[in-house]
Amino acid sequence: xxxxxxxxxxxxxxxxxxxxxxxxxxxxxxxxxxxxxxxxxxxxxxxxxxxxxxxxxxxxxxxxxxxxxxxxxxxxxxxxxxxxxxxxxxxxxxxxxxxxxxxxxxxxxxxxxxxxxxxxxxxxxxxxxxxxxxxxxxxxxxxxxxxxxxxxxxxxxxxxxxxxxxxxxxxxxxxxxxxxxxxxxxxxxxxxxxxxxxxxxxxxxxxxxxxxxxxxxxxxxxxxxxxxxxxxxxxxxxxxxxxxxxxxxxxxxxxxxxxxxxxxxxxxxxxxxxxxxxxxxxxxxxxxxxxxxxxxxxxxxxxxxxxxxxxxxxxxxxxxxxxxxxxxxxxxxxxxxxxxxxxxxxxxxxxxxxxxxxxxxxxxxxxxxxxxxxxxxxxxxxxxxxxxxxxxxxxxxxxxxxxxxxxxxxxxxxxxxxxxxxxxxxxxxxxxxxxxxxxxxxxxxxxxxxxxxxxxxxxxx
Amino acid sequence: xxxxxxxxxxxxxxxxxxxxxxxxxxxxxxxxxxxxxxxxxxxxxxxxxxxxxxxxxxxxxxxxxxxxxxxxxxxxxxxxxxxxxxxxxxxxxxxxxxxxxxxxxxxxxxxxxxxxxxxxxxxxxxxxxxxxxxxxxxxxxxxxxxxxxxxxxxxxxxxxxxxxxxxxxxxxxxxxxxxxxxxxxxxxxxxxxxxxxxxxxxxxxxxxxxxxxxxxxxxxxxxxxxxxxxxxxxxxxxxxxxxxxxxxxxxxxxxxxxxxxxxxxxxxxxxxxxxxxxxxxxxxxxxxxxxxxxxxxxxxxxxxxxxxxxxxxxxxxxxxxxxxxxxxxxxxxxxxxxxxxxxxxxxxxxxxxxxxxxxxxxxxxxxxxxxxxxxxxxxxxxxxxxxxxxxxxxxxxxxxxxxxxxxxxxxxxxxxxxxxxxxxxxxxxxxxxxxxxxxxxxxxxxxxxxxxxxxxxxxxx
Numbered sequence: 028x029x030x031x032x033x034x035x036x037x038x039x040x041x042x043x044x045x046x047x048x049x050x051x052x053x054x055x056x057x058x059x060x061x062x063x064x065x066x067x068x069x070x071x072x073x074x075x076x077x078x079x080x081x082x083x084x085x086x087x088x089x090x091x092x093x094x095x096x097x098x099x100x101x102x103x104x105x106x107x108x109x110x111x112x113x114x115x116x117x118x119x120x121x122x123x124x125x126x127x128x129x130x131x132x133x134x135x136x137x138x139x140x141x142x143x144x145x146x147x148x149x150x151x152x153x154x155x156x157x158x159x160x161x162x163x164x165x166x167x168x169x170x171x172x173x174x175x176x177x178x179x180x181x182x183x184x185x186x187x188x189x190x191x192x193x194x195x196x197x198x199x200x201x202x203x204x205x206x207x208x209x210x211x212x213x214x215x216x217x218x219x220x221x222x223x224x225x226x227x228x229x230x231x232x233x234x235x236x237x238x239x240x241x242x243x244x245x246x247x248x249x250x251x252x253x254x255x256x257x258x259x260x261x262x263x264x265x266x267x268x269x270x271x272x273x274x275x276x277x278x279x280x281x282x283x284x285x286x287x288x289x290x291x292x293x294x295x296x297x298x299x300x301x302x303x304x305x306x307x308x309x310x311x312x313x314x315x316x317x318x319x320x321x322x323x324x325x326x327x328x329x330x331x332x333x334x335x336x337x338x339x340x341x342x343x344x345x346x347x348x349x350x351x352x353x354x355x356x357x358x359x360x361x362x363x364x365x366x367x368x369x370x371x372x373x374x375x376x377x378x379x380x381x382x383x384x385x386x387x388x389x390x391x392x393x394x395x396x397x398x399x400x401x402x403x404x405x406x407x408x409x410x411x412x413x414x415x416x417x418x419x420x421x422x423x424x425x426x427x428x429x430x431x432x433x434x435x436x437x438x439x440x441x442x443x444x445x446x447x448x449x450x451x452x453x454x455x456x457x458x459x460x461x462x463x464x465x466x467x468x469x470x471x472x473x474x475x476x477x478x479x480x481x482x483x484x485x486x487x488x
Numbered sequence: 489x490x491x492x493x494x495x496x497x498x499x500x501x502x503x504x505x506x507x508x509x510x511x512x513x514x515x516x517x518x519x520x521x522x523x524x525x526x527x528x529x530x531x532x533x534x535x536x537x538x539x540x541x542x543x544x545x546x547x548x549x550x551x552x553x554x555x556x557x558x559x560x561x562x563x564x565x566x567x568x569x570x571x572x573x574x575x576x577x578x579x580x581x582x583x584x585x586x587x588x589x590x591x592x593x594x595x596x597x598x599x600x601x602x603x604x605x606x607x608x609x610x611x612x613x614x615x616x617x618x619x620x621x622x623x624x625x626x627x628x629x630x631x632x633x634x635x636x637x638x639x640x641x642x643x644x645x646x647x648x649x650x651x652x653x654x655x656x657x658x659x660x661x662x663x664x665x666x667x668x669x670x671x672x673x674x675x676x677x678x679x680x681x682x683x684x685x686x687x688x689x690x691x692x693x694x695x696x697x698x699x700x701x702x703x704x705x706x707x708x709x710x711x712x713x714x715x716x717x718x719x720x721x722x723x724x725x726x727x728x729x730x731x732x733x734x735x736x737x738x739x740x741x742x743x744x745x746x747x748x749x750x751x752x753x754x755x756x757x758x759x760x761x762x763x764x765x766x767x768x769x770x771x772x773x774x775x776x777x778x779x780x781x782x783x784x785x786x787x788x789x790x791x792x793x794x795x796x797x798x799x800x801x802x803x804x805x806x807x808x809x810x811x812x813x814x815x816x817x818x819x820x821x822x823x824x825x826x827x828x829x830x831x832x833x834x835x836x837x838x839x840x841x842x843x844x845x846x847x848x849x850x851x852x853x854x855x856x857x858x859x860x861x862x863x864x865x866x867x868x869x870x871x872x873x874x875x876x877x878x879x880x881x882x883x884x885x886x887x888x889x890x891x892x893x894x895x896x897x898x899x900x901x902x903x904x905x906x907x908x909x910x911x912x913x914x915x916x917x918x919x920x921x922x923x924x925x926x927x928x929x930x931x932x933x934x935x936x937x938x939x940x941x942x943x944x945x946x947x948x949x
Contacts, residue, residue: 030647030648030650030777058646058652059643063643064841064843066843066846067843070843070846070847123635123636123638123639123642123655123656124635124636124639126636126841127620127621127624127636127834127837127838146618146622149618150615150618150619153614153618154611154615157607157610157611157614158611159588160588161607163588163801164799164800164801164802165799165800165801166800166801167800167801167803168801168803174584174585175584175585175587175588177584178584178585181584182524185519186491187491189491191519194584195584201662201825201827201828201829202825202827204824204825205827231823234823316491338625338626339625339626339627339628340624340625340626340627340628340629340829340830340831341625341829341830341831342628342629342825342826342827342829342830362692362695363665364662364663364665364803365803366662366663366666366803366827366828367662367827367829368662368801368802368803368828368829368831368832369801369802369803370801370802370829370832371829371831371832373588376588377588380525380587382525382527382528382531385531386531
């Protein structure tokens with residue numbers, strides 16, 4: 028509804044007609060759309076300086092003529108008229124649902140299996156934030172992230188990943204892009220403008236550093252990780268590695284080579300950026316402890332995230348900085364605002380403090396391991412010659428080579444047609460490959476066998 | 489607590505001692521700090537593959553020796569020992585509070601008066617998101633912002649600011665920095681690399697555009713807004729204006745000059761970025777409708793925010809793009825992730841749909857107008873010759889000139905000593921001035937007179 032200006036100089040018994048015409052005009056022009064709630068009788072009357080009776084007369088006229096409908100104890104809503112008529116696009120609202128009930132998800136490929144996520148406990152923690160700590164919400168969040176959450180992260184990563192990090196060296200942000208953009212500014216301030224990346228590697232990381240103005244070089248990855256001998260020498264630079272589960276090769280860097288990489292960093296006054304994504308979801312044996320814990324020379328920046336271990340609507344990532352870099356960040360942090368929701372950070376802090384996060388991870392790990400087994404068995408049963416699993420160590424996805432004349436994109440859209448999410452590996456890495464990434468984590472365990480059976484039929488047809 | 493490895497080959501009756509030593513070591517080294525909760529007996533036993541009795545023995549030993557304390561029905565916590573001893577800084581957690589109860593706010597100058605914010609209603613909406621729409625939380629948020637919230641914003645700004653915007657032309661982000669960074673990418677893609685800014689103007693805006701790689705020029709502002717004759721001609725550029733309440737001059741651009749600025753944009757194939765901050769809080773007369781509503785040529789980008797109208801922990805801003813620019817954004821949006829919390833966006837959508845937001849704004853407007861009056865009256869009473877109010881039209885703050893030999897920073901710290909937040913204007917604008925900004929919105933109405941009385945005493949001493 029647009030601002031309404033009533034002409035009070037005319038006979039006031041026509042005021043209701045003016046109001047009726049104004050609202051009708053908005054409905055016919057598409058400025059108000061079906062399902063939209065009209066202002067309350069009392070509110071609109073007060074706003075326009077007219078009596079409630081006058082407003083009610085106008086609403087009743089609209090009701091009688093079918094422009095609006097009335098819902099008991101709720102109010103008046105725009106009726107569905109001329110659903111196919113042309114509406115000026117400037118302010119029509121058809122591109123979004125009028126109510127949360129009208130949401131559709133057809134376009135989203137993400138389906139999440141939340142059988143391990145204890146929504147009830149999360150809600151309880153969220154309610155505690157509002158009920159017991161609402162005073163904290165009267166202040167903006169620390170640009171570095173909520174102290175209470177940094178404290179819990181500090182505890183957690185020390186215990187489970189061997190990472191040593193006092194809370195004042197932890198920086199929280201809404202996703203890897205936020206974190207990397209802070210990191211870029213710190214590196215540039217240190218005079219580091221060159222970043223070495225793993226090849227093949229994860230494409231979004233490459234464009235993030237390139238967009239931030241870094242010179243980027245690509246260093247080949249072998250079975251035991253990045254080729255240290257090919258890293259730049261005699262200049263201060265940074266190297267981005269995922270030593271515990273390299274994407275897309277799945278390479279794990281043994282401890283001896285980790286020390287060699289640390290030596291390289293010390294000798295060349297350089298920084299190692301350790302991306303520890305998915306490490307909590309390692310299924311076989313103990314998770315490999317993080318490199319950061321081996322570092323005695325403050326050379327390692329540790330990147331972590333809650334993306335694959337909480338539910339998808341929560342976007343919280345973090346990094347652990349060596350003290351020197353943390354100091355640089357504290358010097359500039361007030362120029363930035365925290366992007367993570369404060370109440371969500373506090374909820375997560377309580378969720379971790381009460382141990383629910385750890386319990387969830389344990390369940391998740393065991394469930395995903397079962398799913399991975401089920402998927403491997405199903406491929407072996409239904410498509411032993413066609414599908415060849417490549418990386419099967421950990422994480423939330425499985426990389427497979429498919430021996431087929433069909434293109435990778437075709438194979439993926441056939442998978443999507445039965446609800447399975449697959450992505451051509453070539454879309455997210457610089458490796459030239461026909462392999463596919465299969466996100467089995469999103470499929471309920473009991474459906475994996477059946478769906479892979481169907482998929483094998485589609486693929487071989 | 490760090491990962492514990494027990495040696496099972498020794499006599500197992502000593503297992504509890506190994507565990508006791510491991511935990512004691514963590515407490516003494518500062519790796520576990522006072523107030524930190526120990527893992528549950530059951531959980532730790534399962535994790536280590538030992539009996540609950542063994543773990544209980546270890547915990548009891550720690551309890552007896554005073555390393556931990558036990559809270560009934562809650563568990564074991566690290567006791568407060570040697571509070572002044574040196575702790576290795578690598579992993580000590582003293583820099584953050586162990587519990588939400590331990591938060592302190594001494595360093596934050598922000599105090600918010602929430603007497604108008606209906607926290608109860610917000611909590612109700614948040615609970616509805618979790619209870620009725622938790623299915624929506626299984627999907628990541630749209631990089632452009634939640635459709636339901638874009639729908640509500642579309643309705644709201646049309647009704648109250650005269651802005652015409654279909655939801656697919658609205659982009660949501662966590663704060664102005666996020667929004668401006670998206671906007672910068674779109675402008676650069678359109679070949680626009682020059683931005684004109686108001687002088688004097690708001691400093692953070694200047695650094696945002698400069699950091700994003702734009703050439704920036706400064707155009708003087710008069711009583712009726714920016715000097716249009718000084719804007720670049722014959723090149724495509726952008727101009728950043730706040731026509732409804734310029735900062736720091738408080739200038740309002742009359743409608744005739746708004747049309748002239750639009751003409752300039754059409755003639756030079758240029759873009760107007762209209763920052764409509766605080767416009768909802770205009771106290772005298774009707775709010776001036778936004779420029780965007782006058783624009784028939786798709787030249788205006790409209791920036792809005794919920795920063796000063798919701799509570800400070802919520803950080804949601806948005807922009808309305810002309811269709812051409814919206815199309816560019818839709819082409820690149822999947823390279824970005826949404827930084828706003830999804831559940832907070834959905835909560836706000838419900839809060840707006842139910843009319844609570846509008847009710848709150850109305851209350852806020854009337855309360856802030858009273859506070860402004862009270863502040864002006866108090867300054868006139870206690871310091872008629874010393875304090876000269878400059879900009880008093882709208883917003884959440886008041887700009888005053890203080891005739892004093894003290895420096896602006898000194899005046900502000902005297903204000904802070906009695907809980908009033910003032911900032912030297914020169915810190916946030918490129919204007920050379922000794923004026924101060926006084927955030928009266930944060931002070932309870934009934935205390936304004938008394939506190940300004942005290943302040944006048946301090947300032948004149």
